[in-house]
Amino acid sequence: MDFTHDATTTELIEKLEAFMAERILPAEPVFAEQLAASDDPWAWSRTPILRELQAEARDRGLWNLFLPPKHDPDGNGAGLTSLQYAPLAEITGRAIGLAPAVLNCAAPDTGNMETLAMFADEAQKKEWLEPLLAGEIRSAFAMTEPDVASSDATNVETSIVRDGDDYVINGRKWWITGAMNPDCTIFIVMGKTDPSADRHRQQSMILVPRDTPGLEVVRGMHVLGYDDHDHGGHAELRFTDVRVPAANLIGEEGDGFAIAQGRLGPGRIHHCMRSIGVAERAIELMCTRASERVAFGKPLAEQGVIREWIAEARVTVDQLRLLTLFTAWRMDTAGNRAAHGDIQAIKIATPEAVQKILDRAMQVHGGGGLSQDFPLAPAFAGIRTLRFADGPDEVHKAALGKAEIRKHSA
Structure with a gap:
């Protein structure tokens, strides 16, 4: 296996990182302000800055990146494999909540679009999949x-x-x-x-x-x-x-359970990819805050326990990334069914580990970490949710453990 980025992925990474730095990250407070001033605060998809950024994402070739080529015969997406999409999803996770919507790669629409692409008939695709891919609904x-x-x-x-x-x-x-x-x-x-x-x-x-x-x-x-x-x-x-x-x-009739399993596999890896981006943002914020704040006569960054937390976070994120890339490679080469155990593994490991990193980043920020002045508290709530979403941790652990026992018993 080789996780080196190919030319297509490298080009898209450069484009997306530039778009994030120049436009999306600076737009986070603008999006919050416009949504708060809206007549309908639930209508986030109508926010002017989001519409503006979505148009720009299309122009930059950063639209529907999530849709794999086998489900995209009409070329509505970028035609990327799971391994190609993985680093891009991670980058979007750094703009907590905003970037996936800008690129039309936000849940639950991504999973719904993949479901329709895989299982819907042509009339259903025409009526619902096409406007979803266009970001119209x-x-x-x-x-x-x-x-x-x-x-x-x-x-x-x-x-x-x-x-x-x-x-x-x-x-x-x-x-x-x-x-x-x-x-x-x-x-x-x-x-x-x-x-x-x-x-x-x-x-x-x-x-x-x-x-x-x-x-x-x-x-x-x-x-x-x-x-x-x-x-x-x-x-x-x-x-x-x-x-x-x-x-x-x-x-x-009767296909519902199988469709659900087909839908949730890609969704689980997408969540994990973005969660790694959340963790990277938390590490960045933790390092910045630790360098700026002084306690007991020296910066927090010179306190041994803070350095330990940052070092552990770096090791954890790099481990999670490798496990997720391996899972993406397995999905591409062996299929989602064969990679089921690998998907369970990243779903078990990622939310819990990222939750711990966010918790420590909040601790470094003191009271600010609990406030609306930093994105850590809402990110913590979102990551905690993932320990339920797409199947709770305990279900995945039980299933993975059962499969491991069966493998060695055989």
Whole structure:
């Protein structure tokens, strides 16, 4: 294996780093100010500075970088492999929250676009995938439910019942990221079409437009006190006799669980890639703060414990990067299914390690680390969320441990 960047990746890294330094990082406070002054603080996708930066990203050839070539026959993205995209996703993670949206590489839209690219029919792609790739609309993925342990996707209780030429949907969902944004015009909803089928064939996925009668956005939800309105928030939804055409079903009845697994694999590595960028930003902020602040007669940077924290953070981030690059290489060369254990490994390792780095960076900043004056506190809340998102740590550890035991027992 060779993780040396090829010419295409090197060129894109140079372009993206320049764009970040010249335009995106300086735009962070502008984005916050414009969103706060907006008539609708949930409508982050309409913020003028974001629209301006998105147009510039297209001009610079930095649009839809996430979409792999096998899912991109029409050339809507950059045609990058997972290994090529990895360092670019890391760079976007440094502009906490803003850069992925600028490049149209923000979750949950990336996962939804890959789902549609892999499993939707041509009519569904025309109606929903094309405007998502163009950045004209936003989307949400509705799987998690309040009444069951959604770490086991087979637990979902939302019903999707065939009625003539339609399906009728009833149920509740929560933690539906992006749903508060009025530009979120389409939901991919997972529910049960046949509760009597095999455990992994009971679920299906269906497309539900936002304006469908009976679909109610009940409330926004907070993450450690943050409403996350800067990327569309998280919502609780209620579906009451929601009727959509049968043509809105993605794939066939019973394909939902398999589609979910196909969707979450790339999503997990994208999260880890960006999280490494978050950690790099935290190290940078920690070093700057430690050099500027004096305590007990000398700069914090000369305190032994602070140097230990910074050294440990550097070692940890470099380890995580190598593990993530290896996983990306495995996905490209052996396929997502073969790389499943590697994806679990990075999903276990990355959020917990980055959370520790952020915690120490906050400690170095003192009270400032808890405040709105630095991006560390919201970044901490976001990274803590990843220990649940796309499957909690414990589920991945149990599955990876089981596979390891089976391998050695054989």
